[in-house]
Amino acid sequence: MEIFISQAELAGMVQDLAAQVSRDYAGKRLLLVCVLKGAFVFLADLVRALTIPCEVEFVTASSYRNSTEPGKLEVLQDLSLPLEDYDVLVVDDILDSGNTLSVMLDHLQSRNPRSLALCALLDKPSRRLVPVQAKYVGKQIPDAFVVGYGLDYAQQYRHLPHIAVLNDENN
Numbered sequence: 287m288e289i290f291i292s293q294a295e296l297a298g299m300v301q302d303l304a305a306q307v308s309r310d311y312a313g314k315r316l317l318l319v320c321v322l323k324g325a326f327v328f329l330a331d332l333v334r335a336l337t338i339p340c341e342v343e344f345v346t347a348s349s350y351r352n353s354t355e356p357g358k359l360e361v362l363q364d365l366s367l368p369l370e371d372y373d374v375l376v377v378d379d380i381l382d383s384g385n386t387l388s389v390m391l392d393h394l395q396s397r398n399p400r401s402l403a404l405c406a407l408l409d410k411p412s413r414r415l416v417p418v419q420a421k422y423v424g425k426q427i428p429d430a431f432v433v434g435y436g437l438d439y440a441q442q443y444r445h446l447p448h449i450a451v452l453n454d455e456n457n
């Protein structure tokens with residue numbers, strides 16, 4: 287599999303994002319909400335590049351892919367803590383159709399955080415079906431299926447230190 291985004295480029299993207307987040311959330315009570323599983327590698331690198339304090343929570347979301355109601359989302363593991371005192375930043379691997387994240391953001395908004403925003407490592411704007419704005423994006427990419435750095439195909443490839451494009455000959 288060809289390298290699409292190298293380890294060095296990813297490190298630079300994460301440093302840039304962490305610098306922006308550290309600047310924008312200085313003096314605030316920042317809670318990073320990591321969307322499992324795909325964002326776990328990104329989250330781990332991002333927190334270590336921040337220069338401000340933060341707390342970390344994890345949510346697991348799965349859209350009902352076969353449901354007749356598109357965009358219906360199952361929050362498999364929800365947050366236990368109240369969000370009223372926090373500036374919440376959702377950390378996800380990739381923004382694609384926007385279905386999953388729009389439902390997740392609505393769900394978190396209903397818990398009345400002080401503020402709510404989204405940080406996505408990758409964004410495929412050409413695939414968007416539901417309008418979702420990410421305050422922070424590492425890189426916009428064309429419509430390709432990518433793996434590595436936490437992103438999987440059938441639970442494989444999450445361990446790759448770079449991002450690769452999965453072609454038909456790989457699966």
Ligand code: 5GP
Nearest residue numbers: 324381382383384385386430431432437438
């Ligand atoms: P959305 O609800 O925006 O369509 O889907 C977002 C989720 O679909 C992502 O969090 C990710 O889990 C998965 N996804 C979307 N595009 C890709 C991709 O190119 N590669 C991988 N591995 N997962 C993707």
Ligand code: MG
Nearest residue numbers: 321324378379
């Ligand atoms: Mg995801």
